[in-house]
Amino acid sequence: MRLRISVFLVVALMLLVGTTQAQDDLRVLATTSIVADVAQNIAGDLLTVDTLVPLGADTHAFEPSTADAARVAEATLLLTVGAGYEGFLGDLLENVGADTVQVIVVSNGVEILAFSDGHDDEHADSSAEAEDEHEGDDHHLGVLGGDLECAADEHEAADEAHAEEDHEHGACDAHVWTDPANVVIWANNIADAFSAADPANASLYRANADAYIAQLEALQEEIDALMAGVPEAARIIVTNHEFLGYFAYAYGFEVVGTVLPGATTDAEPNPQELAALITLIQAEGARGIFAEVSANSQLAEVVAQEAGIAVVTTLYSESLSPADGPAPTYLDYMRYNAQAIASALTG
Ligand SMILES: [Zn+2]
Numbered sequence: 001m002r003l004r005i006s007v008f009l010v011v012a013l014m015l016l017v018g019t020t021q022a023q024d025d026l027r028v029l030a031t032t033s034i035v036a037d038v039a040q041n042i043a044g045d046l047l048t049v050d051t052l053v054p055l056g057a058d059t060h061a062f063e064p065s066t067a068d069a070a071r072v073a074e075a076t077l078l079l080t081v082g083a084g085y086e087g088f089l090g091d092l093l094e095n096v097g098a099d100t101v102q103v104i105v106v107s108n109g110v111e112i113l114a115f116s117d118g119h120d121d122e123h124a125d126s127s128a129e130a131e132d133e134h135e136g137d138d139h140h141l142g143v144l145g146g147d148l149e150c151a152a153d154e155h156e157a158a159d160e161a162h163a164e165e166d167h168e169h170g171a172c173d174a175h176v177w178t179d180p181a182n183v184v185i186w187a188n189n190i191a192d193a194f195s196a197a198d199p200a201n202a203s204l205y206r207a208n209a210d211a212y213i214a215q216l217e218a219l220q221e222e223i224d225a226l227m228a229g230v231p232e233a234a235r236i237i238v239t240n241h242e243f244l245g246y247f248a249y250a251y252g253f254e255v256v257g258t259v260l261p262g263a264t265t266d267a268e269p270n271p272q273e274l275a276a277l278i279t280l281i282q283a284e285g286a287r288g289i290f291a292e293v294s295a296n297s298q299l300a301e302v303v304a305q306e307a308g309i310a311v312v313t314t315l316y317s318e319s320l321s322p323a324d325g326p327a328p329t330y331l332d333y334m335r336y337n338a339q340a341i342a343s344a345l346t347g
Helices: 002-024 033-043 066-074 089-096 128-132 152-160 164-169 180-197 199-228 245-251 271-284 298-307 330-346
Strands: 028-030 049-051 077-080 102-105 111-113 140-143 236-239 254-258 288-292 310-315
Touching (some): 028 033, 033 330, 077 180, 288 330
Parallel strands (some): 077 102, 236 288, 288 310
16 A cells, blocks of 8 residues: 555656656747746746847847856757847857757747838938838848748848848848837747747747737737827938837838938947938928937937937837836837937927
């Protein structure tokens, strides 16, 4: 009898250990705090999602350490934005050995926009009227993971060359999360990835994703109402580096130029480019310059002062804020940015 009980106990214990083991074995790492927050909502308390790029850091300038490489090597799933956003990823995965970690591109299925052409030649020789309207599908490059792949080096190419080839083929703008509709796609992709890795809990991941998507839809309604208060004529803006393309497209804004040339935050404009931007701002009637907390915004302030328009230097772009800041979650991040943009353009 005693033997039977202990056998029963051992089997029961093995079953229990077996269940928790499955989830402990599943180590989820996300490249950025924004991806990690969305993923944690879908993981609920089943999984812990860690972040690779430190909070507040600029993903465009991120250089992984050997400790970072070790964290990637230990991960089961690596959740990435994709579309060429994580320029550091190719070398990192090569060092780690690509077989050990499964890379999930959460933006697969998103309609990718091209970076707009920035503030140089393009705008100087075209009439303001022509630029006023959306150019419709000209901005759409294709569906990521479907008919479109965006190489990581396109991001840099847009920055360095910023000419002929990139204009023709269009470099992918990877800042897809500035439109919550794209984060609905993220949520579905993440739920699918978690379910594939941990099928026993598939229905829980699905339920968590559905609950989070309901919050994203409420967020969209909130932003719609906020933007309804921004006059059409005030929806012409300039950004520090180009990170609001999807937001602009979704809410009827036009980004007529950027302070920093190209797609990343590591390039600096020359004096002629700055002078051309000020002329452009006046010609297009742009109302505000929007800069991100993670990059140097001194030039944005100088340009805004010269052009006599509003400047906001506290938007969040690549990262969430710390827990005690204004944007500790993706939902807060969008609310905070949308409110700052609306109040600068209506105030
Ligand atoms: Zn960026």
